[in-house]
Amino acid sequence: MLRETTNQLDSLFYPKSVAVVGASPSKNGRANQWINGYIKLGFQGKIFPVHPSAETILGFKSYPSVRDIPEEVDLVIFSVPFAVVLQVMQDCVEKGVKYVHLFTAGFSETGQEDQADLERQLLEIAQKGGVRLIGPNCMGLYCPESGLTWSEDFPKTAGPVGFVSQSGQLASHFIWDGAMDGIQFSKVISFGNACDLQSHDFLNYLGQDEKTEILGSYIEGLKDGRAFFEFARNITRKKPFVVWKGGQTEGGARATQSHTASIAGSQKIWQSLCQQTGIVSVDSMEELISTTVALKKMPLPRGTNVALVGGAGGGSVTMTDAAEKEGLKVPHLAEETQRKLAEFIPISGNSVRNPLDIGFSNVYRDENDFVRLFKLLNDDPIINAVIFFRGLRRGRGSRKDMNLLTSLMLKGMEVIEKPVYIVLPGNRTLEGEALREEAQDKYNNIGLPTFPSFTLAARVISNLSQYYNYLFAHGF
C-alpha cells in the first residue's frame, strides 16, 4: 500500500467538510460532542450529521447515510454499533471519503479474536477503498486553528505544542491541565489502536508543521519501531521531542494490550532508544507538563550543577537528597562566591555553601541583597541552574510576604541568564491555594514558569540537561 506523504494530512487537520455518523437528535448523544465542539471552536467547514431518520441535528441538515451527502466529505467520524461498522465503512469507501476517525471501541484491545477480526475487516475495506483510518478506539483530533476538537471545553487559542497520543484521556488532561500552565497546542491527535495511521505518521506531519515547535507524545506500542527511531533521530536536532511511554513495566505492558492492543516492549530498550535519539523521556502527566513548560519558557540547562535557594535546615538537606536522587549535583559554590555572600549574610543559622540556607539574613526582605545573590549565582562558573523553593507556609504565608517574594524574584531574574526554576507547591488550605495561584499568575505573566513540586523541578532539569548534552555531543 502506498503511504501518504505527510503534507497530505493537511486535509485531515484542515478539512473542508466533516460527517458525523452516530449523531443523535437527543441532546446527550455521545457523537454530538464533536459537533458541539466544532461549533464552540468556530470550525469554518461544513458539518453533516448522519442519522437513520433525523431531519436536522443541532441545526444541521441530517442524512440517512454518508452516501446521501450531496457534497465532498474529507473526514468522517463514527461512533456506531458493531453490527453496522462494516456497512458504514463501505459507505465511506463508496462516497470517496479521505479520512475516517473511528471513535468506536471494543476491537482488538478486548483480546477477543472475533473483535480483533472485525478490526481487520474494517481495515481491509478501508485500504481497498483508499480511505485512511484514525483509530479505532480514540478521540481523534484537536486543532484549535481549524476548529477541530473532541471537547467543547478545550481552549480556542492555538500555540506551539503538538501532541500525538495513544490515549484520549491523557491527551485531554494534557490539554486541560496544560492550559493552567500556559501550554497551548497546534495539533493534538488521539489515535487509539492505530490499525492504519501510526504515531509516526502523525509525528512526521507535526515535525514538518510550521505551527509546531515542541513535539510531545504518549505512546504504548510501536508497530513500526524503525520508522519511529528514524523520525526521532531526525527531529530532535530541530525540535524537542518529549515522550511518555506507557507500558514500560511488565504489568504496564499487559495493560497496554487491554487498552490499545499494543505490544509495549521493555523499559531498557526504551531507555536506550531515548539515549540514541535525544528523546526527552517523561513518566507522568506532571512531568510532561512541567517539561513542556520549561522547554517553552527557559533556556536549556548546560549541565546538572544546581544551586538551591529558599530552603532552610532540614528542608535544605532533604531537597539536596531529592535533587541528587534525580541525577543532579548540588556542589559547593565557588570559593569566591561564598566569600562574597558572607559579606552580607551572617554566619549564625545560615549556610552560604549550597544548598543556600539563608533564612536568617535580609535576602528574602531586601531587594539589594536578593539581586546581589542572583548576580553572584549567575557569575558562579560551577552552577548551571537555580531552583528557588520558598513555600507559602504558615508564618510566611501572608499576601504581603508573597507579594514581597514575587517582587524580589522579578528583580532577581533581571540579572541572571541561567535557567531558574521557581517551585510553587500546592497548598493544603484553600486560602494558601488562592495565594499560590496569585503568585503563579504574577510569574507566568512575565514569562517565568513555575513548578508544582521540588522533585518535579529537579527531574525536569535532569531531563533537559540530558537533552542539552545530546545536542552538544552531536554538534547541533
Add this chain to the structure above:
Amino acid sequence: MLRETTNQLDSLFYPKSVAVVGASPSKNGRANQWINGYIKLGFQGKIFPVHPSAETILGFKSYPSVRDIPEEVDLVIFSVPFAVVLQVMQDCVEKGVKYVHLFTAGFSETGQEDQADLERQLLEIAQKGGVRLIGPNCMGLYCPESGLTWSEDFPKTAGPVGFVSQSGQLASHFIWDGAMDGIQFSKVISFGNACDLQSHDFLNYLGQDEKTEILGSYIEGLKDGRAFFEFARNITRKKPFVVWKGGQTEGGARATQSHTASIAGSQKIWQSLCQQTGIVSVDSMEELISTTVALKKMPLPRGTNVALVGGAGGGSVTMTDAAEKEGLKVPHLAEETQRKLAEFIPISGNSVRNPLDIGFSNVYRDENDFVRLFKLLNDDPIINAVIFFRGLRRGRGSRKDMNLLTSLMLKGMEVIEKPVYIVLPGNRTLEGEALREEAQDKYNNIGLPTFPSFTLAARVISNLSQYYNYLFAHGF
C-alpha cells in the same frame, strides 16, 4: 559518663517548672514563642522568664538570672548571644537544673573551629555539672499532653505518634501538615546538633512510652550507630518505626554538615540497616505523612499484589507502570474473578483483567455493582491491596458525582478486609480543591485514609508490605 535510663526523661517531657532565658519584654521576642505556646497549650507547671532588667514578661515574674529563681527548675530553654552562653550554662549548673534546651544556633554546624569549640565548652560545663543538653540549634519539645510546644499554632490534642527530629523545620511541617490528615502526636523532639542527648536517647524513651504507638524520626547523622541499630531491631517488633534519613546522597551529606554538623553515611549502608532492622524508610514529607496515616488507619498489606480501580485507558496503563516502578505488582485477577466481573461489566471500552478499566459500566453509578466488585476483590486470592483512584476531573467533578462516589466507597468498604488506599489528588482549581476537601473529610470521618497522589499510595503499600514481610520472616 553515666547515661540516664530512659524513664528519667519523664521530667523533661512533664517538667514542673521551666525557665526561659532570653525572654523579652518586647512583644516579638524570639524566645517568647515558648512562653506563648505554653500558655496556649495549657502548660500546668511554673514559668520563669529570665531577663537582665524586666520585672515581668507576659504576665510572669521575671528574674535577672537562673540562679535568682527561688524554686527548683526542671528545664531551661535558652536563646542568648554567644558572648554569654557559657555564663548562662554555668548558672544552670549552679542552680541544679536538670535539662537545658539550647535554641541558640551557630555552633559546630557552621564548620568554623572557634564555634565548634564553644559547643564543646558548653557541653563540658554541662557534663561536669550533671546537666543534660538538648541541642544546640533546635526547637526542643512538643508534648500536647503536658502543654510543651515551640509554636502556639500546634494542636492541643494528643495522639499516638512520637517523632524525633534533627530538623525543627521538618518537625513543624509534620505537625502542621499531619494534622490535616488526622495525625496527632504524643511527643515530638527537635534535637539539632545533638551534642549531648542523642536521637536514640529520645527514641528509647518513646519506645517505652505507653502514649506512643507509632515512632517516626528524621535523622541526619548517627553519632552512635550501634545504639541506633539495636534500638531499631528491638522496637520494630512492637511498634512501627518510620525513618526519614537526611543526607543519603553526596550533596545531601555535605548539607547535613552545614545544618547540624552531622556525618551522614551512605545510602547503601542506610538501606541495608533498614532491611536488617525492619525500619520503614521514607524519603519525603509527603511519604512520611502518608505512611504514618496508613499505619494508623489500615492493616498492613500482606504482599505487593494490587488491584487498580478507578482509572481508564491510558490512565490505567500509566498507573500500572507507576505502581510497578514502586515495587508493586499489578497481576491479572484470578480467572474466576474475571468471569464473575464480566457478568455485570460489558466488554466494549472496559477491561476486567487488572487494572480495572470499567468506566463504561454501571460500577461507578450503581451501589449493587460497586459492592459486588469490592466483594470479588476481597475474595480474589491473588490480590493483597486495592488502590482506588478516580479523580474529580472535568466532566465528573461535580458535587453530585463526588457525593455518589464517596457513598459508593463507604458501602464498598463494608465488604472488604484488605487494605484499600483511596487516592484524592489535589485539584488545580479552587472549586475542585474545595470538593476534594469535602470528600477527604467524609472518608476520614469514618476512619478511611486518603492519599494525595497515586505514586505516593503505591510507595506506601510497597513500604508497608516490606515491613509486613520483615515481621513475618522473623516470626513476629
